[in-house]
Amino acid sequence: MAETKSATDESFVRFENIQKSYDGEVLVVKDLNLDIQKGEFVTMLGPSGSGKTTCLMMLAGFEPATHGEIFLDNRPINTVPPHKRGIGMVFQNYALFPHMTVAENLAFPLQVRNMSRSEQEDRVKKILDLVELPQMAGRRPAQLSGGQQQRIAVARALVFEPDLVLMDEPLGALDKQLREQMQYEIKHIHESLGVTVVYVTHDQSEALTMSDRVAVFEDGVIQQLSSPEELYEDPKNSFVAQFIGENNKLNGTVEKIAKGICQVRTDDGTLLHAEQVNVEGVGNKTTLSLRPERIEIDPPKGTKNVIKGRIEELIYLGDHIRVRMNVAGNDEFIVKVRNRADKRPLKEGQDTKIGWLAEDCKALDFVGQI
Amino acid sequence: MSDTQNSNDVLVAYDGTPLKQQLAKTTRRMKLRALLLTLPLVLFIIIAFVLPIGDMLIRSFHNPTGTNVVPNFAEVIQEWDGQDYPPDEMIKVFVQDLALARKNREVGKTVGNLATRVNYEIPGSRSLFTKTARKADKITEGPYLDALIKLDKKWANENVWVTLKRVTRDYTLSFYLAATDRKYDENENIIRADELYRIYLPLLYKTIALSALITFLCFLIAYPVAYLLSTLPLRTSNLLMILVLLPFWTSLLVRTSAWIAMLQTEGIINNIFVYLGFIDDENRIQMIYNATGTVIAMVHILLPFMILPLYSVMKTIPPSYMRAAKSMGASNFMAFRRVYFPQTIPGIAAGVLLVFILAIGYYITPALVGGSDGLLISNEIARHIQSSLNWSLGAALGTILLVVVLALYWLYNKLVGVDNLKFG
Ligand SMILES: Nc1ncnc2c1ncn2[C@@H]1O[C@H](COP(=O)(O)OP(=O)(O)O)[C@@H](O)[C@H]1O
Ligand SMILES: [Mg+2]
Numbered sequence: 001m002a003e004t005k006s007a008t009d010e011s012f013v014r015f016e017n018i019q020k021s022y023d024g025e026v027l028v029v030k031d032l033n034l035d036i037q038k039g040e041f042v043t044m045l046g047p048s049g050s051g052k053t054t055c056l057m058m059l060a061g062f063e064p065a066t067h068g069e070i071f072l073d074n075r076p077i078n079t080v081p082p083h084k085r086g087i088g089m090v091f092q093n094y095a096l097f098p099h100m101t102v103a104e105n106l107a108f109p110l111q112v113r114n115m116s117r118s119e120q121e122d123r124v125k126k127i128l129d130l131v132e133l134p135q136m137a138g139r140r141p142a143q144l145s146g147g148q149q150q151r152i153a154v155a156r157a158l159v160f161e162p163d164l165v166l167m168d169e170p171l172g173a174l175d176k177q178l179r180e181q182m183q184y185e186i187k188h189i190h191e192s193l194g195v196t197v198v199y200v201t202h203d204q205s206e207a208l209t210m211s212d213r214v215a216v217f218e219d220g221v222i223q224q225l226s227s228p229e230e231l232y233e234d235p236k237n238s239f240v241a242q243f244i245g246e247n248n249k250l251n252g253t254v255e256k257i258a259k260g261i262c263q264v265r266t267d268d269g270t271l272l273h274a275e276q277v278n279v280e281g282v283g284n285k286t287t288l289s290l291r292p293e294r295i296e297i298d299p300p301k302g303t304k305n306v307i308k309g310r311i312e313e314l315i316y317l318g319d320h321i322r323v324r325m326n327v328a329g330n331d332e333f334i335v336k337v338r339n340r341a342d343k344r345p346l347k348e349g350q351d352t353k354i355g356w357l358a359e360d361c362k363a364l365d366f367v368g369q370i
Numbered sequence: 371m372s373d374t375q376n377s378n379d380v381l382v383a384y385d386g387t388p389l390k391q392q393l394a395k396t397t398r399r400m401k402l403r404a405l406l407l408t409l410p411l412v413l414f415i416i417i418a419f420v421l422p423i424g425d426m427l428i429r430s431f432h433n434p435t436g437t438n439v440v441p442n443f444a445e446v447i448q449e450w451d452g453q454d455y456p457p458d459e460m461i462k463v464f465v466q467d468l469a470l471a472r473k474n475r476e477v478g479k480t481v482g483n484l485a486t487r488v489n490y491e492i493p494g495s496r497s498l499f500t501k502t503a504r505k506a507d508k509i510t511e512g513p514y515l516d517a518l519i520k521l522d523k524k525w526a527n528e529n530v531w532v533t534l535k536r537v538t539r540d541y542t543l544s545f546y547l548a549a550t551d552r553k554y555d556e557n558e559n560i561i562r563a564d565e566l567y568r569i570y571l572p573l574l575y576k577t578i579a580l581s582a583l584i585t586f587l588c589f590l591i592a593y594p595v596a597y598l599l600s601t602l603p604l605r606t607s608n609l610l611m612i613l614v615l616l617p618f619w620t621s622l623l624v625r626t627s628a629w630i631a632m633l634q635t636e637g638i639i640n641n642i643f644v645y646l647g648f649i650d651d652e653n654r655i656q657m658i659y660n661a662t663g664t665v666i667a668m669v670h671i672l673l674p675f676m677i678l679p680l681y682s683v684m685k686t687i688p689p690s691y692m693r694a695a696k697s698m699g700a701s702n703f704m705a706f707r708r709v710y711f712p713q714t715i716p717g718i719a720a721g722v723l724l725v726f727i728l729a730i731g732y733y734i735t736p737a738l739v740g741g742s743d744g745l746l747i748s749n750e751i752a753r754h755i756q757s758s759l760n761w762s763l764g765a766a767l768g769t770i771l772l773v774v775v776l777a778l779y780w781l782y783n784k785l786v787g788v789d790n791l792k793f794g
Contacts, residue, residue, distance in 0.1 A: 062693055082696040083705075095694035099712045108708070109698035160698065 011035035011071075012196055013059065013164065018068035020054055020220075028054050030220040032068070036198065038163070041190050043199040045207040046217030047243070052200040055217075056166050059198065061085050072164065083112075088157030088165040088195075092172050094149050096141035102128075102152050103137040109160040127155045130189065147178045154186060158193065168200045183209050204244050208232070216240050232291075237278050238364040241289040248295075248333050250288040251366065254279055262363045264288060266307070268328040273304045273358035278365045285366040290356055292334040297323070297346070299355025306355040309333060311348055321346070327354070423772075430545055430765035436538035439484040440467035444538035452558070456531055461514040464534075468499075469506035484537075490760060491533045491544060491553070498524050529556045545766035570750070570767065577747040578774070580665060581729035587669045588676040588725050589718065596680035596717075601689070614677050622671065626738045629667045633658040633739075659741030667735045672728055676721040683717030719786040727775055747771060 013036040020029035029051045036042045044052040057063040059070060061082035069076050077085060096105050103124050110120045128134045131151040141149055150170060157165050167186075171179045187210050190197050201207055207214045208228040215225045216239070224236045235241035238249070252264035252272065262276045264286060272288065279286040299306055309327035320336050323346060327333040335354060337346070346352075381389040437444040443464040450456045471481050485499035502521055509517045518525040536542065536554065547553055547560060551568040555561050562568070595614070599607050617625060632638050635654040643649045657663060687710065695705035733748040740749070747767060754764030 060693070060697055062696075082693070083699050083701055085697075086699065087697060089694065089697035091690045091694060093688060093690060095688070095690040097691060097695075097709055097713075108695070108700070112698065112700045112704055112708075156694075156698070166697075 010037070012038040012040075012073060013198070014071040015055070015059075016069045016071065018055070018058065018070065019066050020051070020058060020063065021066050027066075028220050029058075032220070032222060034215060034222065034225070036196065039194050039196055041187070041197045041199065041210060041212045043201060043207040043211040043214045044217055045201055045204060045214050045243075048202055050217040051220040052202075052217050053168055056168050056198065056200055060087055060089055060166055086160075086162050086164075088160070088162035090153050090157045090165070090167040090170040092169045094141070094153040094170075096149055096153055096156070098141055100140075101137065102133075102139050102141065102144070105141065105152065106156050106159050109156065113160060123159055127159045130158075131155045131185075146174055147182065150174060150182060151185070154189065158189070158195065162195070164196045164198070166198050166200075169202070170199075171201075171203075171206065179206070180209075186210065208244070216243060218243075234277070235289065235362065235364070238287050238289065238367045241362065241364060242367075246292050246334060248290050248292060248327075248330070249367070250290075250328055250330060250333075251369075252286060252288060254282050254284050254286055254363070257282060261358055262286070264363060266328045270307045270328065272307065272361065274361040274363040275359050277362045279363045286363045287365065287367045288361050289364050290361045292322075292336040293320075294360040295335045295354050295356045297335060297337060297352055297354050299353065303355035304358045305361060306353055308351060309354055311346055311350045311352060314346055314348055325354070426765045426768055429762050430769045431543065431762075432541055433487070433537075433545070433762045434540045435478075435483050435487040436534075437540055438479045439471050439481065440464060440538065443467045443534075447535045447538055450531075450535060452532055452535065455515055455528065456535075458513050458515060461518065462512065465506050465509050465514055465518070468503045472503045472506065486759075487537050488530075488533055490548065490763070491537065492530065495524065495530065498522055498530070532556055532558065545762040546770075548763055549766040549770055570747075573745075573747050573750060574770070574774075577730055580661060580744075580746065581726050584665055584668050584672065584729045585676075585722055585726045587665070588673055589722060591669070592673060592676035592680055592721065593714075593718075596677050596684055599677070599681045600684035600687075611681075614674055617671065617674060622734060623738075625671065626667055626735055629663070629670070629739060630658060633663055633666065658739050659744070661740070661744040663739040663741065664736045664744035664746070667739050668729060668732060671735060672725045672732075675724045675728060679720035679724065680714065680717040683714050683720075687713050715786070719782065723779070723782055726778070730775060731771060 013034075015032045015034040018029055018032040019027055021027050032055065034042075034055075044055060046052055054063060058065050059072075061077070061080065065078060069078055071077065072085065072087075096102075097108070100108070106124045106127060107120045110123055115123075124137070125134070128137060131154060133148060133151055133155075136144060136148060136152070141152070144152065150173075153170065154167075157167075170186075171182050174182060183206055186197075190210075199207075199210065208231070211228060213225060213227055214231055216223045216231065218239050224231060224240045226234075231240065231244050235244060241247050242249075250266055250272070252266040254262050255265050255271070256263040257276055260276050262274050262279065264272045264274055266272060266288075274286075274288050296303070307327060309325040311323055312326055312331055313324040315322040315324070318339065320338055323335040323337055324331070325333045325335060383389050383392045440463075443460065446460050446463050447456060450460060455461075468481060471479060471484070481499055481503040485496045488499065489496045502518065502525075505521055509521075515525070524530060532554075536544065536558070544554070548563075549570050551563045551571045552560055553563050595610075599610055599614070602610065630637070634640070635656060637658075639657065640649075640654045644651050644654065649655060657666070691709050691713070692705050695709040696702070700708065730746075731748050732746060733752055736744055736746045737749050737752070740746070748771075751764045751767045751771070754760045754767070
């Protein structure tokens with residue numbers, strides 16, 4: 001009890017043993033525990049249907065939690081109605097009110113707080129300047145482009161200065177270029193205002209770009225909660241390794257473990273060395289995970305892991321060449337080769353040696369046939 | 371090529387013909403086909419809609435009975451200045467025309483037709499004409515006026531002659547005057563009808579008031595139902611939708627009769643009230659064969675016309691709007707009033723317009739359950755068309771109704787904008 005107490009004291013938002021079921025048969029969120037610090041930018045990342053929106057809706061108060069308690073600023077809020085929670089929210093379709101102008105939309109949260117007219121105008125002007133759309137005040141949402149609507153939606157969630165802002169796939173409807181630009185803008189707004197943001201996306205690069213910490217969801221469970229760098233460098237299990245960034249998989253059996261390094265016999269008989277992350281012990285099956293850019297073709301002598309493979313396909317991408325290889329029966333094995341003049345040219349159908357360092361290769365839970 | 375550059379406002383195709391002309395040529399066949407496809411509809415509209423309404427409009431101010439029955443008299447009487455009595459030569463023509471009409475007995479040109487026509491203007495004057503016509507061939511020499519007065523003293527009434535002059539003109543305002551409870555006096559001034567005969571304007575006002583009440587009640591009932599329909603999961607909402615549409619699939623007569631069974635003094639509702647002790651057996655409530663019956667039955671019948679446009683608009687409003695409003699601190703009521711309700715206005719406008727226009731011209735239900743107190747203007751129109759056979763008055767009443775509806779539509783367009791209406 002004392003333990004939980006000290007934890008809640010520090011965190012701004014706290015999910016405590018949250019479970020959620022819509023139909024009484026399936027748990028959409030299974031025993032979720034999550035602490036978010038004040039001022040943090042936390043992203044819930046996961047495939048569609050993994051329960052991200054549901055979590056956000058429970059935090060906003062639109063869905064009741066089936067079990068457990070949510071704390072906001074150390075107050076339990078399960079019984080607080082949404083309009084008393086003071087949480088700003090950006091929806092995927094923006095939900096700008098079509099019958100109001102931009103200025104009226106922005107003034108809405110101020111009006112319901114009975115703010116004076118002059119203060120309303122003041123705040124609306126300030127927030128429009130922040131999102132760099134001061135000339136749009138008199139327009140209707142339908143007269144704005146997608147990107148402009150997006151910014152107004154963000155502005156409206158911020159204009160009443162909430163301590164916490166929730167965003168549910170706010171950039172999902174934008175094209176790639178605009179999406180990237182908006183990612184930086186939202187990030188900058190977050191930094192300059194110091195507001196706490198809980199962000200939902202299924203786009204891993206968006207999550208990595210923007211967040212202080214990322215919670216990777218799968219099937220209603222947080223698989224890993226850590227900084228973007230840690231998520232990429234040290235995935236805790238095969239799902240995270242697979243979901244974040246590009247990843248090669250090799251199956252094998254652990255033969256020996258020493259000082260955190262496993263010796264793994266691949267299915268085609270090669271002996272490899274990998275960091276022990278999520279595998280029980282000798283004799284167990286494991287899936288090795290390694291990033292394409294950490295693999296070298298024609299590795300220097302003394303490289304710990306060397307294995308033979310055949311080049312199946314070369315894709316020229318300018319700054320690097322993407323090589324698809326067949327390695328140990330896996331013909332989706334990708335190697336990224338930096339485009340350098342001093343390297344010997346590669347050919348399709350060629351047999352070649354590849355190699356990598358033991359610490360770049362993670363021994364994770366076995367996922368079955370690749 | 372130099373051609374295009376010189377006259378750079380006309381684009382030219384490769385062979386030199388103007389591009390517009392070329393385009394028109396290629397699209398002509400398509401247009402022709404489209405036109406052919408709509409031809410049956412156009413014909414139908416002309417036959418079933420334009421012609422009858424045009425005929426009705428014309429009938430309301432064009433009535434040639436007078437000229438048909440006494441053609442020669444109709445021509446000469448127009449020269450009379452309306453002072454005292456017409457000169458005796460004119461009356462002579464009148465007597466001769468009457469005698470001729472009685473002899474010929476052509477359909478639509480009988481003395482009876484004229485008598486009916488004058489009777490609209492001077493109630494109770496019918497027998498004067500039939501009686502006089504029987505004796506007309508006996509009157510052979512002047513002074514004709516004295517001879518007529520000897521036959522019937524009513525001929526001494528100057529108003530009879532003024533009225534005769536008026537009804538022998540083909541185009542007349544009389545029916546519009548009658549439809550608005552007005553008439554001509556002896557000097558052809560427009561005055562209000564006698565207290566006893568003022569029935570149409572009060573009836574029109576009552577029709578408008580009852581229609582407004584019906585529309586309002588429909589709105590009150592339909593709004594929550596439409597909201598429920600638009601928010602329920604698909605399967606449940608489909609079921610509810612069937613219930614809403616059920617009235618469309620049963621005969622109007624059956625539905626109305628069901629209301630009679632429900633509402634009559636010995637009916638189900640009264641029986642339940644008596645059983646529960648709300649009312650005494652002697653003081654059963656009269657809920658049918660009066661205005662209450664008309665309102666109840668018509669609200670039921672017109673309800674789908676309110677629900678459907680509301681539903682179609684509400685379905686397009688995503689729940690995220692209300693959620694957004696609440697997340698910004700608006701209470702449920704505030705979110706509804708400021709965000710949800712304004713977005714349903716196009717549906718409300720469409721439903722209100724539809725129900726009101728249907729109600730203002732409704733006929734069967736008031737006729738069946740309205741008694742005498744719950745009758746509407748359409749029932750009066752129907753009476754003139756079917757039993758009193760004063761088609762011109764019926765047409766004038768119908769035209770006034772049409773004008774009221776058009777005026778409302780215009781007003782609506784001003785207030786809501788017809789582009790904003792959403793019927794479904
Ligand atoms: N209102 C709802 N009623 C019933 N089931 C729902 C509802 N909303 C979401 N679900 C189900 O809950 C699961 C998680 O949905 P959601 O939280 O929207 O996932 P995500 O946002 O990660 O895509 C899905 O299987 C979805 O079908
Ligand atoms: Mg979602």
